[in-house]
Amino acid sequence: xxxxxxxxxxxxxxxxxxxxxxxxxxxxxxxxxxxxxxxxxxxxxxxxxxxxxxxxxxxxxxxxxxxxxxxxxxxxxxxxxxxxxxxxxxxxxxxxxxxxxxxxxxxxxxxxxxxxxxxxxxxxxxxxxxxxxxxxxxxxxxxxxxxxxxxxxxxxxxxxxxxxxxxxxxxxxxxxxxxxxxxxxxxxxxxxxxxxxxxxxxxxxxxxxxxxxxxxxxxxxxxxxxxxxxxxxxxxxxxxxxxxxxxxxxxxxxxxxxxxxxxxxxxxxxxxxxxxxxxxxxxxxxxxxxxxxxxxxxxxxxxxxxxx
Numbered sequence: 415x416x417x418x419x420x421x422x423x424x425x426x427x428x429x430x431x432x433x434x435x436x437x438x439x440x441x442x443x444x445x446x447x448x449x450x451x452x453x454x455x456x457x458x459x460x461x462x463x464x465x466x467x468x469x470x471x472x473x474x475x476x477x478x479x480x481x482x483x484x485x486x487x488x489x490x491x492x493x494x495x496x497x498x499x500x501x502x503x504x505x506x507x508x509x510x511x512x513x514x515x516x517x518x519x520x521x522x523x524x525x526x527x528x529x530x531x532x533x534x535x536x537x538x539x540x541x542x543x544x545x546x547x548x549x550x551x552x553x554x555x556x557x558x559x560x561x562x563x564x565x566x567x568x569x570x571x572x573x574x575x576x577x578x579x580x581x582x583x584x585x586x587x588x589x590x591x592x593x594x595x596x597x598x599x600x601x602x603x604x605x606x607x608x609x610x611x612x613x614x615x616x617x618x619x620x621x622x623x624x625x626x627x628x629x630x631x632x633x634x635x636x637x638x639x640x641x642x643x644x645x646x647x648x649x650x651x652x653x654x655x656x657x658x659x660x661x662x663x664x665x666x667x668x669x670x671x672x673x674x675x676x677x678x679x680x681x682x683x684x685x686x687x688x689x690x691x692x693x694x695x696x697x698x699x700x701x702x703x704x705x706x707x708x709x710x711x712x713x714x715x716x717x718x719x720x721x722x
Contacts, residue, residue: 430648430652431651431652431655431703431704431707431708432647432648432651432652432707432708432711433648435704435708435711435712438704438705438708439705439708442591442595442701442705445595445598445599446591446594446595446598448598448602449594449595449597449598449599449601449602450594450598452598452601452602453597453598453601456601456604457601458597458600458601458604458607459600459604459605459606459607460606460607460608461494461517461606461607461608461609461611462495462496462515462516462517462518462546462608463608463609464555464607464608465517465518466518466545466546466547467515467516467517467518467519467545467546468515468516468517468518468519468524468543468544468545468546469513469514469515469542469543469544469545469546470513470514470515470516470524470528470540470542470543471500471511471512471513471514471540471541471542471543472511472512472513472514472531472538472539472540472541473510473511473512473538473539473541474510474511474512474535474536474537474538475510475536475537475538476510476536477508477509477510478508478509478510478512478535478536479507479508480497480499480507480681482534482535483497483512483514483531483535484497484682485534486527486530486531486534486535487514487516487527489530490523490526490527490530492516492517492527493682494606494682494683494686495514495515495516495517496514496515496516496683497512497513497514497515497683498512498513498515499511499512500512500513511541515546518545528540558612562619566586566589569582569585569586569589569623570582570583570585570586573585573627573630577630577631577634580710580713580714580717581630581634581710583709583713584626584630584706584707584709584710584713585623585626585627585630585706587705587709588622588623588626588701588702588705588706588709589619589622589623591697591701591705592618592619592622592694592697592698592701593615593618593619595693595694595697596614596615596618596690596693596694596697599693600690605686605689605690606686608686610684610686610687610690611686611687611690613687614687614690614691614694615690615694617691617694618690618691618694618695618697618698621669621694621695621698622694622697622698622701622702625662625665625666625698625699625702626701626702626706628658628661628662628702629654629655629658629662629702629703629706629707630706630707630710632654632657632658633650633651633654633707633710635654636650636653636654636657637650647711647714647715648711651707651708651710651711654707655703655707659703662699662702662703663699665699666695666696666698666699669691669695670692670695670696673688673691673692673695674692676688676691677689677692
């Protein structure tokens with residue numbers, strides 16, 4: 415009776431998140447379903463890490479800067495190329511020795527780029543020019559996918575042991591949701607997918623599962639204290655979300671401030687990486703609050719615990 419009385423005296427939740435769970439699911443599906451269609455029809459803009467490319471190393475007669483070289487490459491839609499200043503340089507912002515790694519170029523394209531570099535920046539001597547294979551091969555991609563799937567299975571097992579199996583399934587479905595959102599956006603916008611994108615995906619997964627587990631832990635705690643003898647699952651999930659909401663918002667704002675700074679001031683080579691993080695952190699925060707707990711409630715209602 416005492417526990418039931420405590421449950422009745424808890425303050426009412428003004429905005430019922432769980433009551434609108436179908437709306438949150440619909441918002442996600444409006445992005446994911448067209449995104450999957452776009453992945454199969456339009457595909458991805460794979461970078462040279464996946465497709466291979468061309469390496470050109472040259473020595474200019476005068477020192478050049480990264481923006482100078484990138485401005486020339488931008489004329490040929492090669493502004494995402496990797497550009498490195500090398501050689502014995504005292505000034506890290508400028509150098510005579512420049513190495514460019516870009517997508518595989520046809521002979522006429524390569525000649526046009528080289529001519530533009532000479533006309534707009536200055537004369538140079540070619541030190542090295544060669545074609546390279548993809549650094550991330552099909553076998554490596556398969557291994558990465560296998561490792562991801564195995565990690566998700568282990569997460570399900572661990573969360574099932576620490577909480578219950580419904581929490582584990584809901585957590586993994588939430589992670590899949592976040593990955594699909596990022597993949598959909600990159601397919602829509604044809605942003606470059608390279609090795610840094612893979613790193614961004616793994617970072618997003620780590621962030622999202624951490625925030626989700628915090629909410630699940632509060633659900634378990636509230637269930638033990640106030641809902642042990644039963645009660646409304648929607649109220650339980652709502653209350654747990656609101657009790658951790660401040661923590662979730664502080665966390666996401668902190669990482670977004672840092673990621674926005676990286677996106678705007680980090681340079682062209684980190685823009686796609688930081689853009690993936692921005693989309694993933696937004697999606698991870700959204701899914702932890704609006705997707706994970708409603709999924710748990712759906713699973714709880716669909717597969718209720720057996721009464722002994």
